Amino acid sequence: MALSAETKREMYWMMLLARRLDERAWVLHRQGKIAFHISGIGHEAAQIGAAFALRRGYDWFTPYYRDLALMLALGYTPTDFMMSLMGKKADPGSGGRQMPSHWSMRSANAVSHSAPVATQTSHAAGIGLAIKLHKEDKVVLTSVGEGATSQGEWYEGVNWAAVHRLPVILMVQNNQYAISEPPQTQMAVPGPADKACGLGLHGERVDGTDVFAVYDAVSQAVERARKGEGPSLIEARLYRITPHSSDDDDRTYRSREEVEDHKKRDPLLVAQTALKKEKSLSNAQEDEMETRAREMVDEAVKAAEAAPYPSPDEAAYPVYVEEIRHG
Template sequence: MHLSEPKQVEMFWMMLLARRLDERAWVLHRQGKIAFHISGIGQEAAQVGAAFALRRGEDWVVPYYRDLALMLCLGYTPREFMLSLMGKREDPSSGGRQMPSHWSLRRVNVVSHSAPVATQTPHAVGVALAIKLRREDKVVLTTIGEGATSQGEWYEAVNWAAVHRLPVVFMVENNGYAISEPVEKQMAVEGAAARACGLGLEGVAVDGTDALAVYAAVARSVEKARSGEGPTLIEARMYRLTPHSSDDDDRTYRTREEVEAAKRRDPLLRMRQHLEAQGWLTPEGLERMEAEAKALVEDAVDYATRAPYPAPEEAAYPVFSAEVRRG
């Protein structure tokens, strides 16, 4: 499961691009140019590591709202991200109808999810059941925050997958807080992986700030699922470096000292240092990457700003069929 030098450099590039897009989204919100943003800063390593373990474009993914880096690895473009943030007609997730970061990308088998947390888990299990019934050589990856593992939908879905040995990998991105609630107020066990034993599937905890460690864990679980050996619950442990969303003030529930300490384990910094130590990333190479990321971000903002909003008469399409059925 070793990744080559080019693959590891590509992983860093995807993390860097996701970070720069995410940072620009915060600026756009503070400028009053978008209404809402929910961030994945600090969670990029787990998302990229998981993506690289898949057959991208063939396997299925049912993500959650912080998964910008995961989506970019699957083929989602910076322009498409900005179109979603601005609610524009070309947004591939919903045509500008849904909140941003409620991802959908039909061309690479990404299934949309709803705003209530944990609802994507039963969807993923349904897809996995269909794969098993059709005898397809595919798996499903679904992601979720650790707070959502307290929801009934999550338990029902994981239990069903375990009973029927479905080809699905559940990755919990444990970022330390369910909005304002720390992990110790969410669960009586050490972490989400410990919940697996009561549901009859393997539970694996991994350092979510280490992209290569997450890749290895997800790759093993994907091959296990693909070979008919059933699901795995992976808990990737990291830290949410930003507030819950653009509407949250995290100073009310955690100290600045805590956040600053967590920044020393920033997954982007960690991956950069790893590549530099291997001699695979030079200052000149990093400068070129930063320049390319900046250009892509600027292009995406400019494109989405000029793009049209959906027409009012499109509001119900394709929610309701235009065809009138007569009994």
């Protein structure tokens, strides 16, 4: 499906907003204003390309912790993100109870995951089975990093989806490092897409720094799923520009030269270059987006800093179901 210039600019805008929010989170951590941050810098194209290929508000999502750009595309706001980072009562996902970047958004059919990686793959397979049993034309997108494809939960979820031909899109954001381990120490195949053959589903590798290439690949996978042709595994190959998290020192396992070299394929730069080449993005439009993004980030930080923390007596609610008495 051809994208209009307006839609392409919207995709670039969401990538830019995610980047500016992510960058501010690093600053807040270094200032001691938040305890932890896990970054999605370098992942924006894969996430936005996938989000725009689905019917947001209709289809289902089981995201992973780097999926800030994806969540913004689903309707998550910069203020929501800052509330979560700071553990404030207004955090829409958990009221300040969950770790930041453990997304949950009922209006977008986005289901929270747990800290162990790959568990959301099993959730997606279960949702896919429910969709099939209800004879709906919905699909579910789940995403993980390439390291998670070494986990048993991932294999179980993918196998279940393949055996029952479930409408599941399995996107692996291969950022070249499972914390500190490169792919060649994680798997005996060139990449996660090669694992699809042995599990009996369609597998495809795509340039994860190209938002429009990801959109095309995921759109085709969605079309197959809606037709009842089963799941697809999309490996979006990209690069994690930042350390694994705010607690990681990536200088211990990769050189600064390697990181700088990969910055030449920064997803924002790739998208910006493509849009300007086809005259879909002017310098004035780019400047306006930058100004708007920085203003939104500033406003979100200010709102979150002023917001209250949850009170101690709210710690168990609504984590546990309340007893309901009749009569």
